[in-house]
Amino acid sequence: MPETSDDESTSSEMMKCVSCKEEYDAEDAGTCRECYEEASETEEELKREIEELKSKVNFLRFWPPIDSRPHRSTSPCFTDVLLVAVDVDSGHPLANSAPVPANKAVLASRSPVFRAMLETEMEESLSGTIKLSDVSYDALRAFVNYLYTAEACLDDDMACNLIILADKYEVKHLKTYCEKFLISKLVLESSLISYLFAHQHNANNLLDAALSLILDNMDKISKREEYIELVDKDPRLVVEIYEAYLSKQVNTAVSSSHDDKVFLD
Amino acid sequence: MPETSDDESTSSEMMKCVSCKEEYDAEDAGTCRECYEEASETEEELKREIEELKSKVNFLRFWPPIDSRPHRSTSPCFTDVLLVAVDVDSGHPLANSAPVPANKAVLASRSPVFRAMLETEMEESLSGTIKLSDVSYDALRAFVNYLYTAEACLDDDMACNLIILADKYEVKHLKTYCEKFLISKLVLESSLISYLFAHQHNANNLLDAALSLILDNMDKISKREEYIELVDKDPRLVVEIYEAYLSKQVNTAVSSSHDDKVFLD
Incomplete structure (x- = not known):
């Protein structure tokens, strides 16, 4: 191909980037082709790992008992404990709140504090009801939801409320999650x-x-x-x-x- | 810096790869510096995402009730159902096997077949015992373990046994996991x-x-x-x-x- 020899001598001074397709010279040199191909493979591998981890998260995630999606609202979820938001002074349930059903196994696996409550012969374990004070009904629901799904819908207020609960019940993962949100703001x-x-x-x-x-x-x-x-x-x-x-x-x-x-x- | 001008004219023909540090010419050109830096950032982001997903998996993973680590062997896990490997003909439990305790909530959330068994007034839901035939005690334990942790220790035999169970109880994630192992071999x-x-x-x-x-x-x-x-x-x-x-x-x-x-x- 004798026609291309001119092009080649030109391109020995100006390189063409395989990614953005722009020309570049020595000063703007990035990687050689081999390293570029290796990096692309690494990127593909990382993306595959992310897909696998996402599917693992989906598999491990529970649908919380208070899940309100229509086709599941009537399904029992084998819950064996109730969480109740109570007034800190009177100890009575908050107005406009309802007990939030949950599974002891889930609570105990996510929080060492719940585990201790439920494994010993404490009031909570005997009555099957855990009372939480200093918490709104909405925050309680979001808290339980997070224990089942590792997800929460946050605004500043909710993030603070959930940090308070995460600190009290030692749910580190939730605390980090909310901290990240607040740090970004x-x-x-x-x-x-x-x-x-x-x-x-x-x-x-x-x-x-x-x-x-x-x-x-x-x-x-x-x-x-x-x-x-x-x-x-x-x-x-x-x-x-x-x-x-x-x-x-x-x-x-x-x-x-x-x-x-x-x-x- | 007049001393470097010679170097520059040389390097305008031979580029130095920022990754492997080797020189390369137009034929082996990969990316320009900007694209290289962008790609490096993307890689860092992907790695961060992987770390976050791994910590999510750890949070969502349960310790299975049959976990044999010494400091946990005495902890109750609020199990409410037993899985028993039985002989396909006699229906009696296999020799050298024991009932494997589990949580209905975990079984139902991982397998639509278990969910159907447990949510309706079937024998399994009433007796609190699920009989599985055509399964060894080891495979049953590995199966339950996977439902709690999304992990299994595989060899060819175990992968086949778990595919059979995954197919029967519609645990897609486990089937894909074992298939991947068998495909690699x-x-x-x-x-x-x-x-x-x-x-x-x-x-x-x-x-x-x-x-x-x-x-x-x-x-x-x-x-x-x-x-x-x-x-x-x-x-x-x-x-x-x-x-x-x-x-x-x-x-x-x-x-x-x-x-x-x-x-x-």
């Missing part, structure tokens, strides 16, 4: 409130994310109303923030003096 | 037996894989002892193989005559 304005909330409910991922945002904006934060309120309400927590701030400043100073040294060497 | 010598087995138990993935191997080796297959036995035992199945063979040949002929035409055009 973290803004400077709410960072102090998030920090306080995370502190109260041992949400360490959210705590770290909120603290990092606060430390990057100490000058703005210290003028905010929530800051003044927090100093009043929980000064120890404010001290913790300042300690982290100080420690960050020291570290920055050390590493920059270290950089200077390297530069001088 | 498929060889010409056993392809006819696998084909027959897959046909009997509606294992369509295994059926397709075995058939494809058979069709590629029809001359060798038709001389094998299993072939002669199969003609004797189930000639209709052999006809199906020949029909597939014929159809493959016709398709090949059509597409090659099509290629010829394109070539002539």
